[in-house]
Amino acid sequence: MPVVTEVSPDGQKLTISVKGRFDFAKHQEFRQSYEDKQLSAVVVDLKDATYLDSSALGMLLLLRDHAGGDDSDIRVVNSSTDVRKILAISNFDKLFDIS
Amino acid sequence: MQPLEPLTILIAEDSAADRLLLASILRRQGHQVLTAANGAEAVDAFREQQPHLVLMDAMMPVMDGFEAARQIKALAGETLVPIIFLTSLSESEALARCLEVGGDDFLAKPYNQVILAAKIKAMDRLRRLQDTVLQQRDQIARHHDYLLNEQRVAKAVFDKVAHAGCLNAAPNIRYLQSPYALFNGDLLLAAFTPAGDMHVMLGDFTGHGLPAAVGAMPLAEVFYGMTAKGYGLAETLREMNAKLKRILPVDMFCCATMLCLSFQRRSVEVWNGGMPDGYLHRIASGERTPLPARHLPLGVLSPESFNERTEVFPMARGDRVFLLSDGVIDTCDANEQLFGVQRLQQVFAANRQPDALFEEIEQALRDFGGEARDDVSMVEISLLEPEQITPPTLVYSDSGQSCPLDWSVSFEFRAATLKRFNPLPYLLQLLLEVHGLRAQSGALYSVLAELYSNALEHGVLGLDSSLKRNASGFARYYQERNARLGGLQEGYVRVHLQVAPTDDGGCLTIQVEDSGEGFDVERVMERPLDAIRLSGRGISLIRQLGRNARWTDNGRSARVEFIWEALA
Numbered sequence: 001m002p003v004v005t006e007v008s009p010d011g012q013k014l015t016i017s018v019k020g021r022f023d024f025a026k027h028q029e030f031r032q033s034y035e036d037k038q039l040s041a042v043v044v045d046l047k048d049a050t051y052l053d054s055s056a057l058g059m060l061l062l063l064r065d066h067a068g069g070d071d072s073d074i075r076v077v078n079s080s081t082d083v084r085k086i087l088a089i090s091n092f093d094k095l096f097d098i099s
Numbered sequence: 100m101q102p103l104e105p106l107t108i109l110i111a112e113d114s115a116a117d118r119l120l121l122a123s124i125l126r127r128q129g130h131q132v133l134t135a136a137n138g139a140e141a142v143d144a145f146r147e148q149q150p151h152l153v154l155m156d157a158m159m160p161v162m163d164g165f166e167a168a169r170q171i172k173a174l175a176g177e178t179l180v181p182i183i184f185l186t187s188l189s190e191s192e193a194l195a196r197c198l199e200v201g202g203d204d205f206l207a208k209p210y211n212q213v214i215l216a217a218k219i220k221a222m223d224r225l226r227r228l229q230d231t232v233l234q235q236r237d238q239i240a241r242h243h244d245y246l247l248n249e250q251r252v253a254k255a256v257f258d259k260v261a262h263a264g265c266l267n268a269a270p271n272i273r274y275l276q277s278p279y280a281l282f283n284g285d286l287l288l289a290a291f292t293p294a295g296d297m298h299v300m301l302g303d304f305t306g307h308g309l310p311a312a313v314g315a316m317p318l319a320e321v322f323y324g325m326t327a328k329g330y331g332l333a334e335t336l337r338e339m340n341a342k343l344k345r346i347l348p349v350d351m352f353c354c355a356t357m358l359c360l361s362f363q364r365r366s367v368e369v370w371n372g373g374m375p376d377g378y379l380h381r382i383a384s385g386e387r388t389p390l391p392a393r394h395l396p397l398g399v400l401s402p403e404s405f406n407e408r409t410e411v412f413p414m415a416r417g418d419r420v421f422l423l424s425d426g427v428i429d430t431c432d433a434n435e436q437l438f439g440v441q442r443l444q445q446v447f448a449a450n451r452q453p454d455a456l457f458e459e460i461e462q463a464l465r466d467f468g469g470e471a472r473d474d475v476s477m478v479e480i481s482l483l484e485p486e487q488i489t490p491p492t493l494v495y496s497d498s499g500q501s502c503p504l505d506w507s508v509s510f511e512f513r514a515a516t517l518k519r520f521n522p523l524p525y526l527l528q529l530l531l532e533v534h535g536l537r538a539q540s541g542a543l544y545s546v547l548a549e550l551y552s553n554a555l556e557h558g559v560l561g562l563d564s565s566l567k568r569n570a571s572g573f574a575r576y577y578q579e580r581n582a583r584l585g586g587l588q589e590g591y592v593r594v595h596l597q598v599a600p601t602d603d604g605g606c607l608t609i610q611v612e613d614s615g616e617g618f619d620v621e622r623v624m625e626r627p628l629d630a631i632r633l634s635g636r637g638i639s640l641i642r643q644l645g646r647n648a649r650w651t652d653n654g655r656s657a658r659v660e661f662i663w664e665a666l667a
């Protein structure tokens with residue numbers, strides 16, 4: 001499964017892990033991973049993501065919108081140097097807590 | 100499993116008894132039967148009646164089954180007409196030959212009814228499968244043609260919109276775009292401002308195909324409309340962002356770099372939201388200053404949180420600004436390695452002929468073994484002397500019958516307005532209602548813009564123009580300008596415009612006053628008119644373009660005239 005979700009025991013935190021290339025092919029799966037959930041805190045784990053294209057950035061924006069837009073609490077964690085570079089060029093660190 | 104539909108089956112068999120036997124078996128199974136006594140007859144029967152399936156004896160007089168099978172297969176073309184060889188041959192070589200000439204199966208004599216029925220059923224399945232595949236293939240081909248045609252039409256429209264500006268006419272722009280780059284979301288726009296500055300934008304929408312291209316229309320509209328009216332980068336970007344935010348779905352946005360290249364002031368103003376680093380190439384030193392993304396792409400943030408802060412860099416004649424889309428640095432080789440910024444910088448370092456840069460980058464991409472991408476865009480804009488650039492003359496649609504010729508108006512712009520409002524486009528619009536002024540709209544706008552920015556920056560904000568004497572001070576000057584403007588509490592800029600008719604035309608008097616400290620008018624006026632400096636160019640520009648330029652009240656009040664002769 002290239003997109004794996006996990007809800008914390010207290011039901012407060014959703015972790016979405018993306019494996020491999022994070023691009024348009026994951027659109028459906030990524031959306032389904034959070035669509036039917038009430039989100040208070042979300043962690044997007046990119047430990048095993050090798051690449052991220054602009055449609056992945058769009059998917060992150062959709063997630064942010066679903067999680068409350070400016071009031072959302074989304075952390076993007078374990079991003080590789082390459083992935084972090086892409087996030088930095090797009091200045092997504094202004095919208096997401098990236099580490 | 101669908102029930103076997105009755106088929107038309109051709110039997111080619113020289114033995115009349117066998118023919119009769121087979122025909123009656125097949126009829127009993129519900130099929131229509133055609134018969135032939137040799138290969139030649141079989142080919143004729145096939146040509147006339149196109150049976151679904153052929154039972155073919157191998158050894159026949161006149162023409163044997165092998166030759167007949169070859170000819171029938173050729174006639175059938177792409178349609179699968181299964182041929183089952185009827186044979187008493189038993190050597191494997193002969194059986195293999197049945198398949199080599201195009202036969203699909205064989206049936207040993209004497210005939211077993213059950214096996215015959217099963218084989219016919221199996222061949223019919225194959226035949227139908229082939230039919231379906233062919234139909235679907237044709238359908239896909241039709242859809243594909245249809246899509247390509249739609250793209251061609253859309254491309255023609257988009258090309259007109261996207262290339263409405265001066266992209267192809269200006270001598271200082273070189274660009275390279277793969278033919279369908281727009282359908283991968285790349286957009287390149289360029290146009291002159293009324294003051295003769297040049298606005299250039301390279302944008303990259305998320306996604307591919309038509310969805311990526313639709314955002315180009317509204318963006319181009321805002322770009323050309325606001326540039327022509329004299330709006331600056333900040334206002335234009337704010338409007339673009341608001342428009343895209345309003346019309347695009349949440350996951351769509353546009354990475355963009357927008358430039359304002361001023362030939363008069365020899366500077367470039369840059370805003371980069373999400374695009375790869377651009378580069379300012381200083382020819383004298385060979386240095387390439389990166390122009391990195393400082394902002395989120397257009398269409399992501401709400402209008403309230405959008406940040407339109409730009410950076411300004413001085414340029415010398417011949418200096419170039421190079422922009423590129425991520426198609427260049429994200430080109431992958433066979434091992435999914437990216438071309439990357441480092442390889443790009445190696446090309447920069449090896450470049451000797453600035454004009455050959457595009458070709459060298461393309462060559463490097465080919466040498467890298469990258470898959471050719473259709474979203475590669477590069478543009479290079481160089482700073483020429485103002486005289487080498489001729490902005491197109493504006494076309495007006497009104498007749499001139501209602502032209503206002505005797506009026507005056509005064510404005511006072513106070514701190515809260517100065518912070519976020521640019522009055523120049525409105526003032527220019529107003530003045531261009533006067534037909535006699537239209538021929539000088541470029542000079543008029545330049546003078547208005549200089550007077551206004553002098554009043555605001557040196558007057559109200561108290562910035563020292565000598566800061567701009569060198570490159571690092573230049574950057575500091577604009578940082579300081581933004582900081583002081585942000586904290587501005589009081590002050591004003593007043594603009595008085597007076598239009599009066601004269602015997603043979605008319606005269607416009609512009610007077611601009613500010614609440615600042617003023618300056619030593621005599622000392623500034625002593626400077627030669629054509630001095631090439633980064634600082635103080637505003638004043639000599641005003642004196643060259645306007646008439647009777649005068650500064651009074653210790654430099655706090657500036658006055659300049661424009662005259663025109665009556666139109667024939």
